[in-house]
Amino acid sequence: MTNARPPKSRGALARREARLAWGLLLPTITIVSLVIFLPLLAIFWISVKPVGLADLRPVAPIVRESLRNKGDDFRIEYRVRNSSQSKPLDNVGFTDTIPPFITLDQIPERCTLTGQALDCEFGNVEGGFSERIKIPISGVSDKKSAEPIVEGSEPIVRGSGDNVLTNNEFTADNFKRIFNSSEFLSVLWATIFYTVVGTIGALVVGLFAALLLNKRFRGQGILRGLYLFPYVSPIIAVAFTWVALFDPFSGSFNALLLQMGVTEQPINFFGQRPLALIMVTVFEIWRYFPLSFLFILARMQSIDSDMYEAADMDGASPFQKFWYLSLPQLLGILSVLFLLRFIWTFNKFDDIFLLTGGNAGTRTLTVNVYEQAFAISNIGAGAAVAVVIFAVLLTFSVLFLKYISREEGL
Amino acid sequence: MNFLRQGIITSVTIGVLWAMVVAVTVAVVMSFATGESFRPALYGSLVYGIIAGLLGLFIKPRVVNYSATILIGAALLWTTLSQLHFSVAHNSVLHIVTALLLGASAALPLHAMLSSTHPGALTRHSFEDAVIKFLTGFGYIVFTAIVLIPFYVMVMTSLKSQQALLQNPLDFSIDFGSGIALFRSYIELFSQFNFGNYLWTSFYISVITVVLTLLFSVPGAYAVARLNFRGSAAFSRTILLIYMVPMIVLALPIYIAFSISGLRNTIIGIVLIYPVTTIPVALYMLQGYFRGLPVEVEEAGLMDGLTRLQVIRKITLPLALPALVSVSLYVFMIAWNEFLLAFMLLDDPAKFTLTRGVTMLNSSEIPRQHLMAGAVIATIPVMVLFLTLERFMTKGLTAGSVKG
Incomplete structure (x- = not known):
């Protein structure tokens, strides 16, 4: 009895619990692997096959x-x-x-x-x-x-x-094609710009919005609800509204600029080369700042007010309080949000597809999947782009998991 | 910086900046509301800003400050130093309304902004206080404008005819006299474009998605959150990873599989695929909630002879009801707003969901107001849900990703 140790093998109860757990998880695992893992495998398979849209009907x-x-x-x-x-x-x-x-x-x-x-x-x-x-x-x-x-x-x-989807004919043409084409650099640039600027922009704008609403006043609830509008409304509704708003001929924004005397000629916001990319990024910031705003506000409201009172006693000015007290407290949530939003922005397809259709230099990697697979009818090339996306994403995710496990103790 | 911190400089600078903000805002608001031409004027705003700043600095009593600032601001609109160039007739009702609006929106905020200023050198505290108050006011206007304007334009465009819009894209005034004809595009969408059908399809697909998602994710989330088994940590990480796989990557093989199996262009196919996109999210949200519930209550239930499944049904689920509502709302919103899969998988107009139906309206042959009316129809149900259940919704949104 001198060296009491916990039992090495798992007891009957623990085994029963594990069995129950797997039983509860089984339906989810089945369906998720059917619809997530199989397609992912399929993507890798298709990316090395010469498949066109017409080959889908065997x-x-x-x-x-x-x-x-x-x-x-x-x-x-x-x-x-x-x-x-x-x-x-x-x-x-x-x-x-x-x-x-x-x-x-x-x-x-x-x-x-x-x-x-x-x-x-x-x-x-x-x-x-x-x-x-x-x-x-x-x-x-x-x-x-x-x-x-x-x-x-x-x-x-x-x-x-002979079914090209199942036979043994392989090709590296899909990858050669997407990496060789002169578009690839422009696609890469658009992706990087959109993701980086969109993510940081949404974070900063969200931070400002949270600062505005981090105090009690009448109408605070209404404003908070209002600022979430862009995020909760359907993407088709807001994207088409933006297209209508910035239309060079019948768009109100152009009319406003003309009336205010800012420009002489109507500006084709979603049709010119550098401008279109900036506009879709602005749209991204506009649509997703509510999300970061919500998180940052929740974090701000949980900061202890004692700290600020102490700072007031010491004569800290408002900017000092923000810079030396609030910001360090928010750093955790900001970095988690950054990683999360970075991945999601990188993944975004609908927004650009609806706003410009990937024209005028706004074709990101995700839009390129659609473009290759359906517009050019080359499913194989589309899958190859998808593989590239997946590889990039895996890198992000490893980074993210490493970080979030530290933040969240998952 | 020290030079800026003189009371008079701070007040006048803030006064001028605010006067310009007000001039631009009032010009935009009046343009959008009336369709008349309004343009902010630089010199007028400059002069008015200096006056208002000085008034805010020297005259602190509220009533006197308000009336002086409003009166001067309004009066300037009749002089050559007007803050706005505009096309409305002098002395008309519109003119007077604009003048009062201009004066009031300068006076009230400025008085608050400059409350901590005084002549002479300012302390760092009162200087920054004034600057922050200015930035706050500016922020409210900018944020409210960028959020509201697109929705305002959406609703108003849906009520106007294409010709009227092409003639003056800024004229959003509507003629209430025309009565029911105002809603012509909505009526046409429901009578000719089958939108009643799309609404119904979207609704029941979303509801089925919510039910299926909960059915799968509740047991799974409970297992991950509460039960001990090998691989539970790996599993919850996998959930997170799945959450990150972009839809477009999956959509391609799903499109191929559905084309081959004949599930493309069927409602069943959509109902099969939607829950799978939402289950990882729901799993992730629910396991967070379940972890937050007190484990003692469940252990008490186990001690009293309930089985695990009974514990889930009789103790955990009732306790997690608010969480279930949040998750359901969030999933409903995702399913309702889903565009990509509906766009790729549905070709038959008889089976369209609402989002797919609205995409169909985006063509040069269909007038713009129909598209906007479709957008309004798609937005209203989500908005109503959101506004009535905002408490649950915001909770769901925040729980959807990470704990703060």
Whole structure:
């Protein structure tokens, strides 16, 4: 009894608790891995494949069956074709069940009849392949009643084409393409500018807003609610409003500038090269300052007021109190917010996409994913950009986790 | 700095700066409200600022200061040293209203700003006090303006015709006499563009998303927050990491998978994918809340013979009800505002969500006021929710990321 130690193995209770925990987590883990991890793997896979938007519909044989007649001579027609105009198909064929009351008068050479099952074989076919098989039949007298029965049995089609998504064809072209293109530098610059200036801007503006509202007065609640408006309203609503507001022809802001005599000519805010990037960054600051404002205000209100009273006694001026007391207290939340917002701004897609569509030098990495995959219809290149984003993000996240675990004790 | 700290210099500088701020603000407000042309005038503002600053410095009694500053400010508007150039007729009601507005918005704040100043050298404290009060006033105006103007423009544009807007983009005055015709674009959106349908689709998709999210994230968050198991720390970090994966990166493979499986362009596909985007957020928020609940209450329940699941149902969830409301609101907002997935996955106008429907209005063939009316329709439900449940909402927003 001299050296009492805690038991090394885990007891039954602890095991039961762990089992329950995994049971509770299982649904979440399943669904999240299905929709997060699988797509992430898929992105890596696609990024090294030459996939275009058109390749998403895989090549397949198509068979259409119909009952035709010329007077009393009835026949069954099968139309077999390749869905693709260019890609070949291997081992194409189909099997169909013939209703028992029908007898086939003649069996084409491609086909064999075993019992009621008709089997036709076409072998390997080229792109654009199309063929009709006509089989005269007897046993049908009324087209209307027989048609649903004959056409009701769907032919079972076989035959496979090469699917570029699953075959073993790999390429480095996607990465070469995105890194080589002259746009890449401009994309990189736009991303860096947007992320850095947007993040810092939103933080600083949020800090100012928090300073304004960090006192009790009538209407403080209303103003606080009001300052959150940009963040809570739908992105489509505010983005389109900004586009309307800054329109060079019918935009109020331009009209205002003209009236105040600031400019002579209307300014195309979202269509000129350096200006558009600045404008989307300003929009980003405008839309997300409420978030930092909210956090900073919450932190400010939890600072002990004793400290300020002591500073007052010592004769500190308001600026000194802010600089030497408030700011050091806020440093923790500011840096966490900075990292968080940095990552989120880097990830942002909707805002720029809606404001400029990535034109006029505002194409960031995220917008480039869409641009490559859908505008240029090169899914592979889009995925390659996504991989680049993911790599950058992973670096940020490691940094972030390291920091936030210290801040939060997670 | 010492030279600036003379009472007279401080007062006059702040007076001039504030007079300019007031002139610009009043010009913008009056332009937006009436559609007439208003322009701030430099020299007028300069003169008025000097006078108002001196008044604030030397005349401290409130009533005298107010009436003197307002009267002089208003009177200047009839002279050649007017603070504004404007197109309204002299002595009209509008003219008088502008004059009083100008005087009052200069007098009241300036009196407060200059309350700690006095002739002669100022202490550092009273100097900074005046500067901070000026900056505060300036800040209120700037922040309120940048937040309000876009929303004001959104609502007003939706009520005006395209021609009227092209003629004078600053004229937001509306003719209340036209009655119901004022809401023409809204009526057209609901009758011709199927917006009633979109509203309903958005609503039930958001509600289903909230329900599914809670269903998955409550047990998961509880497990992470309360139960001991190997890998719980790694798990909560993974949640945080997932939170950081950009939607556009996932959207591409999801688009491909949905295209191949035929889930693209279906409501089911959207309902399947929305909760997955919100579950990590909800998990993260809820585990924070659960950790904050007193563990003793739950242990008491366990001692009294409840199983873990009963503890969750009978003790934890009722205690966490405010948190559940916050999370639900936040998730509802995310689902309601979601644009990217709806845009990529839905092509059939019969199945559009509201955000997707509004995007459809962004075309040169459809008049601008329809787009703005669509934006208003999309914004109002979130705003109503936000304003009525602001307490929960702000809590949800803050809990959504990090503890302060």
